Amino acid sequence: MLIYFLIILPVLFLAFLLFSYWQERKYKRKPFYRLSDIGWQHSAPSPEAMLVHSVAAFGDVGAIATDGTDPVLKLLHQWQEKTGEAGTILFLGDNLYPIGLPEEGNRHRKMAEDRLNLLLDSIKSYPGKGIFLSGNHDWLKGGKGGYRQMLRQQNYVLTRTKDAQSYLPPDGCPGPSTVQLAEGLLLVVINTQWWVQRGEKPLGAKYGCPYDTIEDFFTALHKVLRDNRHQRIVIAAHHPLYSNALHGGRFTIKQHIFPLTAAHKRFYIPLPIFGSLYPFYRKLFGAHEDMAHRKYKKMRKRLLRIFHRYSNIIYVAGHDHNLQHFEVQQNHYIVSGSGSKTAFVKKGGRATFTLESLGFFVLNYYDNGEVWMEARIVSEESADAQVVFRKKLESVLAPQRQIA
Template sequence: MLVYFLIIVPTLLFTFFAFSYWQERKYRRKPFYRLSDLGWKRQAPPSTGLLQSVALLGDAGAIQTDGSDPVMKLIKQWQLEAGKKGTMLFLGDNLYPIGLPEAGHRHRLMAETRLQMFINSIKDYSGKGIFLSGNHDWLKGRKGGLEQMLRQQEYVLQHLDQQDSYLPLNGCPGPTCLQLDEGLLLLVINTQWFVHRGEKPLGHAQGCPYTDIEEFFVQLNKILKRNRHQRILIAAHHPLYSNALHGGKFTVKQHIFPLTAMHRRIYIPLPVFGSLYPFYRKFFGAYEDMSHRKYKRMRKRLLRILHRYNNITYVAGHDHNLQHFEVRGNNYIVSGSCSKTAFVKKGGKATFTLEELGFFVYNYYSNGEVWIECRTVSESEVKGQTVFRKKLNYTLTEKPATVVAAG
């Protein structure tokens, strides 16, 4: 009996992993579309009347600095199309691996070179640019992260003479509002504040408007309630929905060769035991995973508020791929593959997923329509290629009447 057990169980496990690996190979780096979105190519946005175009540039911190970076070329093409109506929105993790360190550090030169490339691309552009911070900009969430982030903020503000170029200021939680156009409100949240392990600012002494974090959620709800007549674009670093690593999704290879998480070349097979690491990340989580208690608490509180409204698009980076979700009348985008790519699982609540270099663009038109499109790098097309587009539907209310004081 023991002999049969020792033969059958490994055989079943091998068959399961082999079949799963074969399934993954079929769709890796291929776009997944929800059934109702398969005909997306037949849909087209208005040919005129573009009011605002926002490039959602997540996790760009590992771009090539020799002028050959394909995503930077893709961004340049978008700039030519959008003109002064465009906004470059960097969604955090702007500098790998640890943000902008102090002068003399071994990572300083490369980090400064990359950051200056971003700043120059904004200076040479008629539109504007806005930086958010991510966990890598905060020294990967460790002690001393606040100082690291503030160093990057100071550098951007010093070298980029544009108002609102780094949001929220001083590492505060936010929310910070910016009216991009009539009927379109940008709202920026510093989600790293909620999952950060080291010092984080709060209170007037550190440049933040309140001393109790509960006031953040109260203020967020007030802003959303007051602006139900507008389309609201919420920008943050951490996604609220994801079919990728930080959402607890792993490849078969990561179950069999778990040490590749430390280095991509450590191919030591550890079947069964190797699944302990993915299971831990899925159900308990590292500090930057949705399953971690801090992240889980933040996500629950934010969704409880966002689900009250139907005029919101929430955009983030963090996971190195391209994803779109429609949940309870709102849209959720992951646009985190400006310099790195990683596995993303198809299906689930996702309407679209893809593991490729690129970014999403959010376009707002004079007739009130909002369209998103996903652009990826193409070896044959200088302009890149559009692999997905969709018109977003909002439920808006009447604009509140202006109250004029008597006398």
């Protein structure tokens, strides 16, 4: 009897792994839609509505190709041509892989400069806005010395754009920084890396930050949201508050069986059962950049406690290398982190839409007060962007008049 048990149990476990792997492969790179959003193709803005402003949420672009062939940059240029001055590009952090902009002489310096110059060139002649945020890789992967690494990138950007609003929040402070994009549409930028950063991080007058304690930040954020309840608010940050991907504790079966692929994609050394220890640790306790980590968890809890008091918020972030949308308590949470890389994202859960694909989200704000969200990806059949999801983000706000 014991022999049968020892045979059957591993066979059932292996069958489960194979079935799960087959499921993941079957739905890999295919969009997931919540049941109520399956007919999204039949929804569109009113033909009479005039576009007031468009926002491109362009996240985790730090590995873009610099030879002119990058497919996502081409889609961004198409969007720029159509929007003109009525557009804002949000570079949502992790602008430079692997360690941001290092000092002169570092082996990563030239590639980092080439990539950053390419991004800066994309907004140099653009009549709209271009705003950079910083992510963990821009802060030296969140390690000690990251503050100076981030300042080096900020100064590089500001020197070339001559625009104080092109890198926010300034000097690595928590924020919030506000930009009025159009009448009725306010952008609020916060530096979520501040909470999870190890080593030196700025706060107080010594660093040029307006607050001496982090509690003052939460008070200021709450005041901005309260004073602007009559507007649609877009909050931009690097770290998501909801995610069905790696930083949200979601792992593939391959990552359970071949855990060393997390260190290098070619380390296919099978470690079943033992290999699950690493994913379980990331899910339950988390690395510094995971939602399960105590610092991230504390930040997320405080932010959501504030956001849930309002119903006019669209929160856009990167960090996870895929496209995701969540609708929670009349607010919208977007992950747009596949500007240059893609990674597994789990279907279902609280998500209304998920997809592992290169691309980015666009938010279109119209003169009737409506905001429409689009997920645009690289098409295999055409040079134009393929829209794989569109949704009107419901609003209780009064209509706003068009800005000339």
